[in-house]
Amino acid sequence: MNGLNIFQDLLASAVAMGTPILFTALGEIITEKSGVQNLGLEGMMYIGAITAFLSGLALTATGMPALTAMILVIIFAALAGSLIALLHAYVCLSLRANQIVSGLALAIFGTGLSYYLGKVFITDATAILNDRLTRFHFADGIDIPFVGQLLRAFLNQDLLVYLAYIMVFVVWFFIYKTQRGLNLRAIGENPGAADAVGVNVKLSRYIYVMIGGAFAGVGGSALIISASSVGQWGQGMIAGRGWIAIALVIFARWNPKLVIWGAYLFGIAMALESRAQIYGWFDNIFILKMIPYIVTILVLLVTFIFSKQKDIGEPESLSKPYDREER
Amino acid sequence: MIKVEKRLETPKYLLILTPIVSVLVALMFSAILLLVTGEDAARAMNTIFGGSLINWQEVLVNSVTLMILSIGVAVAFKMVVWNIGAAGQMMIGMICAAGVALFAPIALRDSIFLIPIMAVAAVIGGGLWALISGGAKAIWNVNEVITSLLLNYVALYILQFLVFGPWKGVTSSGFPQTDPFPAAAKIPAIFETGRLHYGLFVALAIIIIFYFLLNKSRWGYEIRVIGEGRNVARYGGMSLSKNIIIAMFISGGLAGLAGAIHVSALEGRLSPHMNTDIGYTAIIVVWLSRLHPLVIGIVSVFMGALLFAETNLPAAGIPSEIAKLLQGSILFFVIAGDFFSRYKVKYVKE
Numbered sequence: 224m225n226g227l228n229i230f231q232d233l234l235a236s237a238v239a240m241g242t243p244i245l246f247t248a249l250g251e252i253i254t255e256k257s258g259v260q261n262l263g264l265e266g267m268m269y270i271g272a273i274t275a276f277l278s279g280l281a282l283t284a285t286g287m288p289a290l291t292a293m294i295l296v297i298i299f300a301a302l303a304g305s306l307i308a309l310l311h312a313y314v315c316l317s318l319r320a321n322q323i324v325s326g327l328a329l330a331i332f333g334t335g336l337s338y339y340l341g342k343v344f345i346t347d348a349t350a351i352l353n354d355r356l357t358r359f360h361f362a363d364g365i366d367i368p369f370v371g372q373l374l375r376a377f378l379n380q381d382l383l384v385y386l387a388y389i390m391v392f393v394v395w396f397f398i399y400k401t402q403r404g405l406n407l408r409a410i411g412e413n414p415g416a417a418d419a420v421g422v423n424v425k426l427s428r429y430i431y432v433m434i435g436g437a438f439a440g441v442g443g444s445a446l447i448i449s450a451s452s453v454g455q456w457g458q459g460m461i462a463g464r465g466w467i468a469i470a471l472v473i474f475a476r477w478n479p480k481l482v483i484w485g486a487y488l489f490g491i492a493m494a495l496e497s498r499a500q501i502y503g504w505f506d507n508i509f510i511l512k513m514i515p516y517i518v519t520i521l522v523l524l525v526t527f528i529f530s531k532q533k534d535i536g537e538p539e540s541l542s543k544p545y546d547r548e549e550r
Numbered sequence: 551m552i553k554v555e556k557r558l559e560t561p562k563y564l565l566i567l568t569p570i571v572s573v574l575v576a577l578m579f580s581a582i583l584l585l586v587t588g589e590d591a592a593r594a595m596n597t598i599f600g601g602s603l604i605n606w607q608e609v610l611v612n613s614v615t616l617m618i619l620s621i622g623v624a625v626a627f628k629m630v631v632w633n634i635g636a637a638g639q640m641m642i643g644m645i646c647a648a649g650v651a652l653f654a655p656i657a658l659r660d661s662i663f664l665i666p667i668m669a670v671a672a673v674i675g676g677g678l679w680a681l682i683s684g685g686a687k688a689i690w691n692v693n694e695v696i697t698s699l700l701l702n703y704v705a706l707y708i709l710q711f712l713v714f715g716p717w718k719g720v721t722s723s724g725f726p727q728t729d730p731f732p733a734a735a736k737i738p739a740i741f742e743t744g745r746l747h748y749g750l751f752v753a754l755a756i757i758i759i760f761y762f763l764l765n766k767s768r769w770g771y772e773i774r775v776i777g778e779g780r781n782v783a784r785y786g787g788m789s790l791s792k793n794i795i796i797a798m799f800i801s802g803g804l805a806g807l808a809g810a811i812h813v814s815a816l817e818g819r820l821s822p823h824m825n826t827d828i829g830y831t832a833i834i835v836v837w838l839s840r841l842h843p844l845v846i847g848i849v850s851v852f853m854g855a856l857l858f859a860e861t862n863l864p865a866a867g868i869p870s871e872i873a874k875l876l877q878g879s880i881l882f883f884v885i886a887g888d889f890f891s892r893y894k895v896k897y898v899k900e
């Protein structure tokens with residue numbers, strides 16, 4: 224294989240690997256922009272993954288077209304993610320609990336629940352979801368060196384990858400170009416003022432926490448149904464991606480347009496695990512497995528060190544509960 | 551109409567009652583889930599509690615680890631520094647203790663000083679590991695939740711790297727584990743049968759020491775003040791970054807010590823078997839105990855039983871995952887239940 228083809232393969236793999244994190248981080252941006260921090264992404268991704276696996280097996284067994292089944296799976300995973308996020312919303316917004324502890328509880332609970340469901344409902348431990356998403360080849364005929372490979376890396380991908388490109392734009396447009404987006408930013412920056420002009424702070428925060436959960440659910444489902452996955456459920460499969468997504472949100476300064484590049488950067492770190500072995504660059508699997516976590520920590524350090532004193536772009540009222548009567 | 555009012559002071563009975571009720575509700579929730587999914591809930595509960603009574607030594611073996619880890623987590627949480635990396639710090643402690651036991655000079659490996667030096671190495675290793683997060687937090691205000699959690703994965707792969715690679719024993723017959731430690735490295739069991747070991751007394755001593763340090767000393771007062779409000783502490787002339795660094799070092803050091811005791815008393819060698827969720831369990835213990843060292847001792851016994859159940863349930867035909875789920879739901883119900891100790895719910899006639 225020549226260098227250009229390796230470049231294409233590594234980049235394509237990075238885009239595919241980055242997609243679950245990208246969805247999850249986009250959702251967290253929406254949630255955090257509304258002033259609520261949800262550290263439970265890991266748990267919500269697990270719920271999305273187990274939902275995708277179980278519903279995927281059930282739906283493809285009915286004999287419906289694979290693509291239809293997969294679209295339904297994505298919808299189910301989004302619903303499951305938003306339902307589990309509702310727990311966090313209720314505990315933080317209605318019962319006014321500490322958001323960090325509630326997020327941890329969600330991470331532990333979501334993981335435990337998905338493990339349990341997996342154990343109870345998967346009778347055959349070696350079951351594999353064979354009918355998954357397939358790649359659409361939009362850039363096959365382009366033979367310009369480098370440009371062709373670059374385009375193929377981004378445009379020979381499955382439905383979820385394209386959906387992720389679209390969602391980056393949609394989320395950015397929503398947050399910065401619509402009235403509701405303006406309200407969203409207002410309740411995250413200054414809920415008192417938003418309340419004064421008639422925005423229902425509590426209800427909005429409920430909705431945005433649930434939307435964040437839906438994104439994380441889809442992010443988790445991507446690890447099951449994407450063309451590049453093996454289509455198998457396993458305990459430990461999310462492997463910290465939920466936490467990496469939180470780091471990514473900080474790195475991207477809560478900006479959807481930056482988060483996409485961050486996601487693919489982490490995608491490269493993850494793709495290296497398999498690619499470095501295939502191409503014979505490096506073969507110690509344990510060191511390769513460490514890389515994404517070390518990269519995340521380093522990126523986080525650099526983000527904090529080089530941001531101007533205290534201003535990392537965090538919404539002003541992040542994780543501060545809002546109570547009308549206590550103002 | 552229903553009105554919610556903030557309590558000025560929480561009555562003492564509620565502070566004790568809400569965690570207990572929350573645990574009971576979580577148990578009910580798990581039982582219902584077991585029933586709904588067609589499992590034998592009564593048998594599961596019987597295995598969790600009855601089995602734990604019979605195997606009380608194994609329960610306490612888990613509690614020893616939990617007590618030390620949880621005290622460490624509580625020290626950090628007291629000043630609102632979120633150390634989620636106890637599992638990783640414990641693994642680094644295991645590695646440092648194993649390094650001493652395997653590679654120290656022969657004279658030391660046969661002496662009574664071996665265990666203390668393993669412990670010191672583990673405390674320093676775990677403490678420094680935690681300082682990666684703690685230092686970054688203190689100097690640049692880097693979010694310690696994420697760094698400490700992600701370092702768990704790095705620690706796990708370092709452990710695996712060592713036991714699959716350079717530290718793999720010549721006598722381990724192909725298994726990924728080190729050679730056994732010398733005899734002097736073993737913390738002995740208390741009774742002739744059973745695995746409960748003298749580490750229990752170390753754990754109890756730590757609980758008592760930290761009860762006094764946290765509740766009765768000047769240092770404990772300082773970190774409490776910092777926990778209640780960063781600005782107040784600053785006006786009081788307390789150094790925030792210095793205290794974050796000290797607290798994180800102690801927090802990680804204790805986790806490292808728990809790791810040393812674990813490999814020394816139970817495994818007698820370094821192997822890749824590790825409950826990587828034990829840091830979460832410690833957090834649940836700490837939150838159920840409201841950060842109180844003496845209560846941590848009691849709650850650790852209860853959670854130790856749940857950890858034991860995880861290994862014991864499959865034999866009874868119940869998915870062990872229910873124990874994990876139960877832990878998560880306990881934490882959820884506790885923080886939800888706290889609402890009633892912080893707020894008064896009143897029914898007011900219009």
